[in-house]
Amino acid sequence: MTPYVLDTSALLALFDQEEGALQVLEIVRNARGQGQPGVYLPFMSSMEFEYVALRRFGNPRAEEALRMIRAWPVERCESHPEWASRAARIKVRGGLSTADAWNAALALMLEAELVHKDPEFDQVPGLKHCRLPYKKP
Helix, strand or coil, X not given: CCCEEEXXXXXXXHHCCCXXXXXXXXXXXXXXXXXXXXXXXEHHHHHHHHHHHHHHXXXXXXXXXXXXXXXXXXXXXXXCHHHHHHHHHHHCCCCCCHHHHHHHHHHHHHCCEEEECCHHHHHCCCCEEEECCCCCC
16 A cells, blocks of 8 residues: 655645545544555645644644644654755756655655645656645635
8 A cells, every 4th residue: 555645735724624634634544554554744744834824823723733733643754865865856847845845755755645735746757646626726
């Protein structure tokens, strides 16, 4: 079975109760379940979610959301040199934010599906997607 990497857009879909929220919740609930694929939370998704949550929700609600995420049975991934190099090679092609380049690189390294809402990821060769519904702003 294929593992999953959670992009910031997947976290926001869940907390904003957007279309696709139930799909993200199901992936998280099944994390590390018997016979289930691993679920990975990149440091960039964590940081970006915290930033957006603080801006949107204010400190008390953001802290509550962060406590919930920290309780999830997912693998938290911190930076290392190989990952940084892979992210840089993706970023140099253009079209992705720095956070998206990091998340795409991790998914490629783990041969995982990136759970996201962003059409910009279509340009990353070899990237597996678990695309959530996206509505243009």
